[in-house]
Amino acid sequence: MNHRTNMQSDADAPVLSLQGVSKRIGSKWIVSQLSFDVHKGEVVGLLGPNGAGKTTTIRMIAGLIGMTEGDVLVRGSSIRSDWKRAIRHIGAIIENPEFYPYMTGCDNLKQYQRMNPWISRERIDEVVRLVGLEQAMKKKVKAYSLGMRQRLGIAQALLHEPSVLILDEPTNGLDPAGIREMRDYLKNIAREEGISILVSSHLLLEMEQLCSRVVVIQDGKLVTVRSINGGSGESEQPGQQEAMRVMFRVGRLEEAKRLLEGLDLAEVLAVNPEQSELILSLQYKDIPGVVERLGSGRIPIYLITELKQSLEDEFLKWTGGNQIA
């Protein structure tokens, strides 16, 4: 038994493991019994509406906030009882990265170098190159844009060669170009440095594009853990039995609707007269049948699109949508 766990820990033990993490403030449980793992090289999203406990969780992982119950293991070291060893493997950006504005980027990084003296001068250069800030190192941080500060934040987090990067709302306040840049950096880092990333956000689209797995929490409790399958490749071969939602934009909407209602291949879910659209629920293999039927009625078809259940829809479903947390 013992032998087996040892074997496992070498191969695919989680880099970061939350075990029943709970935080109580007063009589309110901000986070309760939260457990999940992050494995090597994985990008995991921590998703939840505002006030769900994302920031508290992230701060507990970094040891900034004490836990009421549970523990966090970072490469097997407990953040509670062996903080120094555990934190060694963590790099973090918590909310907006804040630096000493009156110092240059270089001086700021040197501050962190002095706190972990094993970091070499070369490592600083390497990290600065990775985030593309070579030109800005001699400038004072107060002259940096938010995007540059984010990059310096990443550099700061990578300095001591951590195994896992934890990021709290890393794209808050960035413009679309900045968000995209950030995403590219993070993917790059996960791939090239083999670092696991745990990123919290309430921005669903972003999570969809960045993460391979999302952990959804609400009111401090785990709602669900979902894998996000890689991008568009998925739609090519959907499950044969599963009904999918497809939008048809057609001419002569009423007539089209009547035609399809007589057909038991598809179910009309909704009619959208403004756009002249029909939303159907049907199986993948039945799409040609529907097209044939419409064609036989000489209905013009302008557009056929699969309506994918987006992460957003699912998210609202999981978290009970309309209630403001």
Place this chain on the structure above:
Amino acid sequence: MRSFSLLVVNEWLKMAKKRSFFIPYAIAAVAAIALGWILQRWGGEMMSEASALDYTVLMAGMSGFGQMTAMLAIIFTAGIVSGEHGQGTIKFLLIRGQSRSAVLASKYTAAVLFTLSLAVWLTVLSFAAGAFFFGMDAGEAGWRDVLVAGGSSLVYSMIFMTLAFMMGVLTRSTGAAMGVGMASVMFSGIVIPKSFYKYVLFPNADLSVYSQGGHAPIQGMSLGFSIAVLAAYLVLFLVASFVTFKKRDIA
């Protein structure tokens, strides 16, 4: 030990890289030189016999600029902990694998060094200005008097700097730390002639009252008594700071 001294270097750089860093030293320099000039010019009888050491004792002592040193030390170290909270840099500071006690101790060490440097700077400059304006002839005061004057100013400054430091940790507010520190410096001059008051910090803060055959501010006080009271307060301030800082949730 080496890693701790690197932390102190960090804290020192955080102060020294600010553009306002030279201001307290400049204020002390201007004060030491300007007063020397004024006294030489218009001091008349009073200063005709004075020497460089006399002037140094006057300036560095509590009757001169001892209080000013305390105020400058408070103003420029009040933000050393609360500033990190205010700027949000505390988050990065506390996840670098250095214990919170070490981080806070490095900050306090830097604040002590700063206060010490101010006191030494003021004393050296006073002596230089005194030598220039009044010459090196032997006056009334000796080196021992300089030591007593400078030393008691230093103790005074350290006590109130530590009080402001604690307020900064407890309230996370630079304003509160500075306000309480400065107000305490103001109140320290007031002596309420009641026996309970001798256990209060204020009447004990100025140790120079015991030199030159001076008498205690309140009956029953002595040099040893005051040192004990000051030491107790110092320990209290530091314990409160460290306990709070270690336990605090960084939200």
